Amino acid sequence: MDSVRFLATLFVSFLFLHTSTLFGQETSRAEEFEALRRKSATEVKAPDRNAVESGILWVQERKILEKLETPGAGYKGFRPKLGGMSTGSGMGFGFQYDKVRMLDNQMNFSMVGAASLKSYQLYELKLDLPRLANEHAFVTTTARRGAMPQEDYFGLGPTSDTANRTSYLYEDATLGVKGGVRPISWLRAGAGVDWVKLNVGRGTDPLFPSTELVFNDTNTPGLDRQPDFMKYEWFVAIDTRDSVGNPHRGGYYSVTHSQWDDRLFNEFDFSRTETELQQYVPFNAGHRVLAARLRASFDDPKDGSRVPFYLQKTLGGSNDLRGFREFRFRDENQVLLNLEYRWEAWIGLDMAIFGDAGKVFNSRKDFKIDDVETSYGLGFRFNTAKSVFWRIDIARSREGARAFIKFEHVF
Amino acid sequence: MKNRVLVTLCLCVSVVFPQSLTFGQTFRSDDPISIDRDSLPIPKPPRRKINDYYDFLENTFMKVGDKTGRRAMNINTLGEVPNSSWFTNRIGEGRISSAEIVRGPNQGSGPAPGALTVIGGKTQGITPGFTVRDSSGDIYFLKFDPATNPEMATAAEMISSKFFHALGYNVAEQYIIKFRPADLKISPEARVRNELDEETPLTTQFIQKLLAPVAHDAEGVVRAIAGKLIPEGIGPFKFYGTRRGDSNDIFPHEHRRELRGYYVFCSWLNHDDSRSVNTLDAYAGEAGKGFVKHYLLDFGSTLGSASLFAQKLRPGNEYMWEARPTFASMLTLGIWQRQWVSVKYPNYPSIGRIEADFFRPDRWKPEYPNPAFHNMDVEDAFWATRLVMMFSDQDIRNMVATGMISDQRASAYLADTLIKRRDKIGNYWLRQVSSLDGFQVSGDTLAFEDLLVKYKFAEGMQAQSVRFASFDNKTGQRTALGEASTIRERRVSIPSNVTGAAEGSFFVATLATDAHSVDVFLKKEKSLLKIVGLQRK
Numbered sequence: 001m002d003s004v005r006f007l008a009t010l011f012v013s014f015l016f017l018h019t020s021t022l023f024g025q026e027t028s029r030a031e032e033f034e035a036l037r038r039k040s041a042t043e044v045k046a047p048d049r050n051a052v053e054s055g056i057l058w059v060q061e062r063k064i065l066e067k068l069e070t071p072g073a074g075y076k077g078f079r080p081k082l083g084g085m086s087t088g089s090g091m092g093f094g095f096q097y098d099k100v101r102m103l104d105n106q107m108n109f110s111m112v113g114a115a116s117l118k119s120y121q122l123y124e125l126k127l128d129l130p131r132l133a134n135e136h137a138f139v140t141t142t143a144r145r146g147a148m149p150q151e152d153y154f155g156l157g158p159t160s161d162t163a164n165r166t167s168y169l170y171e172d173a174t175l176g177v178k179g180g181v182r183p184i185s186w187l188r189a190g191a192g193v194d195w196v197k198l199n200v201g202r203g204t205d206p207l208f209p210s211t212e213l214v215f216n217d218t219n220t221p222g223l224d225r226q227p228d229f230m231k232y233e234w235f236v237a238i239d240t241r242d243s244v245g246n247p248h249r250g251g252y253y254s255v256t257h258s259q260w261d262d263r264l265f266n267e268f269d270f271s272r273t274e275t276e277l278q279q280y281v282p283f284n285a286g287h288r289v290l291a292a293r294l295r296a297s298f299d300d301p302k303d304g305s306r307v308p309f310y311l312q313k314t315l316g317g318s319n320d321l322r323g324f325r326e327f328r329f330r331d332e333n334q335v336l337l338n339l340e341y342r343w344e345a346w347i348g349l350d351m352a353i354f355g356d357a358g359k360v361f362n363s364r365k366d367f368k369i370d371d372v373e374t375s376y377g378l379g380f381r382f383n384t385a386k387s388v389f390w391r392i393d394i395a396r397s398r399e400g401a402r403a404f405i406k407f408e409h410v411f
Numbered sequence: 412m413k414n415r416v417l418v419t420l421c422l423c424v425s426v427v428f429p430q431s432l433t434f435g436q437t438f439r440s441d442d443p444i445s446i447d448r449d450s451l452p453i454p455k456p457p458r459r460k461i462n463d464y465y466d467f468l469e470n471t472f473m474k475v476g477d478k479t480g481r482r483a484m485n486i487n488t489l490g491e492v493p494n495s496s497w498f499t500n501r502i503g504e505g506r507i508s509s510a511e512i513v514r515g516p517n518q519g520s521g522p523a524p525g526a527l528t529v530i531g532g533k534t535q536g537i538t539p540g541f542t543v544r545d546s547s548g549d550i551y552f553l554k555f556d557p558a559t560n561p562e563m564a565t566a567a568e569m570i571s572s573k574f575f576h577a578l579g580y581n582v583a584e585q586y587i588i589k590f591r592p593a594d595l596k597i598s599p600e601a602r603v604r605n606e607l608d609e610e611t612p613l614t615t616q617f618i619q620k621l622l623a624p625v626a627h628d629a630e631g632v633v634r635a636i637a638g639k640l641i642p643e644g645i646g647p648f649k650f651y652g653t654r655r656g657d658s659n660d661i662f663p664h665e666h667r668r669e670l671r672g673y674y675v676f677c678s679w680l681n682h683d684d685s686r687s688v689n690t691l692d693a694y695a696g697e698a699g700k701g702f703v704k705h706y707l708l709d710f711g712s713t714l715g716s717a718s719l720f721a722q723k724l725r726p727g728n729e730y731m732w733e734a735r736p737t738f739a740s741m742l743t744l745g746i747w748q749r750q751w752v753s754v755k756y757p758n759y760p761s762i763g764r765i766e767a768d769f770f771r772p773d774r775w776k777p778e779y780p781n782p783a784f785h786n787m788d789v790e791d792a793f794w795a796t797r798l799v800m801m802f803s804d805q806d807i808r809n810m811v812a813t814g815m816i817s818d819q820r821a822s823a824y825l826a827d828t829l830i831k832r833r834d835k836i837g838n839y840w841l842r843q844v845s846s847l848d849g850f851q852v853s854g855d856t857l858a859f860e861d862l863l864v865k866y867k868f869a870e871g872m873q874a875q876s877v878r879f880a881s882f883d884n885k886t887g888q889r890t891a892l893g894e895a896s897t898i899r900e901r902r903v904s905i906p907s908n909v910t911g912a913a914e915g916s917f918f919v920a921t922l923a924t925d926a927h928s929v930d931v932f933l934k935k936e937k938s939l940l941k942i943v944g945l946q947r948k
Binding site for chain 2: 026027028029030032033034036037038040041043045046047048049052053056057060061284285287288341343344345346347348349351353
């Protein structure tokens, strides 16, 4: 019946449309267009937007993403916190509360509580005064409590073995204050003091033994007992990068010196000097960049003291020696060199060929350039002009291949 | 049974119906029309928004609009775009003076004397700015130059808006103004949404913060482009389909010649941001009796400007997403290099980056695919190119002067670059179809001009084979009148059986080279021959 109606309508339309022509009265162009417009007024046109566009617009107009990212936004200052816990913690989830721009735009407050699938926990309170003296000075106070029950430990030194992989619990409570000045936009200098309470215990990784079952306090300083520390530090940093989150030119050069003061046993006093040099050299109109980072850290234990293993600097993982597992190498000193050749594959994706070389060592006389650990690989960095928001690095070393998916740049 | 009889009857009548009658006549009594009256009264359509991310995704990865390669639908039988709510022939009609070209859309002299009162702010989007009310109550939106490129964005906005207006588009009035930030007043009702999406009073601090990265001169004076508010805006139009609620909008936008040919203008002026979000439909006329008028907006990303910085290297040369160069770069570890990366630009901060040597009129690209541009055929391009070529060197220099660029060398470079790009456009697109144009009947002569010769892209006209035929306006059938002849001059004698034909007769003269041809349709009307149609192949 529908087809009959359709054909009949078609026929009648035909007749009406061309009656004028049949009888010698042609329709003018203007009349034809007007008729089409009058007909159009009776038709129902498709909606201007489909469901997908409406959905995206809804999210954009309500600034949902901005509210998730911006401190102080969200629901009455509360925002969900996804990830952001330490490396190897597994999927983390929590809440963050921010109150910003208090005291005439001078002070920000934040509070974080988060936990991960591997029972890692993080609680943090922070009070920031980032814009003092017309943005030339800053002060930050932090109170933090963390628990990391599955931290990897392979033993100390460059010859540690993957067969000795263990896990341990690392808990810390920190109260600290840090302040500094920013006399010019690219220079920062300051100092800080922290009270740090630490505890090391049985690791909970079901796949690997707990550290104390494989190692002892002699070969793993600090395994038996952990003191409280007062940590004093000063730092100077020069930052000429064009973009902190996705630099293409300029450099970052910093020196930090810290003093760790064992408040209980006088057994673990040491100082640490860390240097980081980054340089970015653009070429081909900035579509390619050579990026280099040299990082060195040297610990100096006080006479008779040792540096506890859980505070020693590590190499391995997504941010340094990428062909090796996280925390793979650990010792009192380390040197790391990263070289990257980055090129723009398209505006939202930079790729990189990278090489890493690094080594940990106990005493500076042990360092030899010919036995550094190396890894190399290929990286994909999805980015905006200001940041890398998604990084996939695939790296290879003598211990195999590793792939990382991260939500931040490597350097 | 009754139904079957009816169906059979319908089919029989349809089949035996003479084709000539079912499809009507090629030329109507009022052809060629010069006005498309698309301003029939309609209720105000609802306001709509376009999400720019979705617009990118849709146009880049989805199939939008009709891409069947059909001829533009809104043209008259001469291939011209009739005046409408979209387009008004200005330079194309040849009756616009140089002074009018330079004045552009501006009806007055800009914001009235006296303090400007800030009534709203915009922190989001590519170009932050704020809305002001002048002492006479008119509302303007102010946009600024980046500190790194004084005069660049405001000049680009000013110059391009005048070009697009002269070409025929509806654009907002634009004025370059200068003011001291301290002289601005703030309306007590002015509100702005901060980064936390809270509506807060618009304060002096907000204005100071917004103006901090903006170019100031040595005396602290800020230069701005003041765009006059287009009232009753109902949101942008898309470059495909028609707008719901606008029954005057009967031609799919991807088949409108002025939107297809817009590609040529955008390539000339390097308007890479020629996308839906930079358009506006506005309801014009009395409530309930008005119609929708279509505007182009926001020319900050034209010429060498990218609004907040000098134009980057990619825009104009490659879409934001293109698989081929992306994978080529990925697979060759960056060794393969895009040619446009090594293009050199002179250092003129007030111009940004624009050049004419690497520019290829057929390879220029906007930020992402545009269905109207995709459908542009050589006839559309010819139509647009003819308009581009109508701007004389002096017109272009006069237009560039409206940008009030202090550096005279930069200003001269910009004008020279536009002249060179214009010529490249002409030299390319005029060769893609028959370049004969300007047909006129004078007595028993059909005269015309060769645009390639007129604009000095060729020294002489190519030999043309000419053939006359009678044309049956009902069936479209052609019957040759005599043999073809070859001409080398820009006129051809019309056979006596054409000049002496009966009233209402139609003829077609076909002028052809090996590569291209043009059909010129003639109608005997009031004892004279009138050109009623043109079609290039």
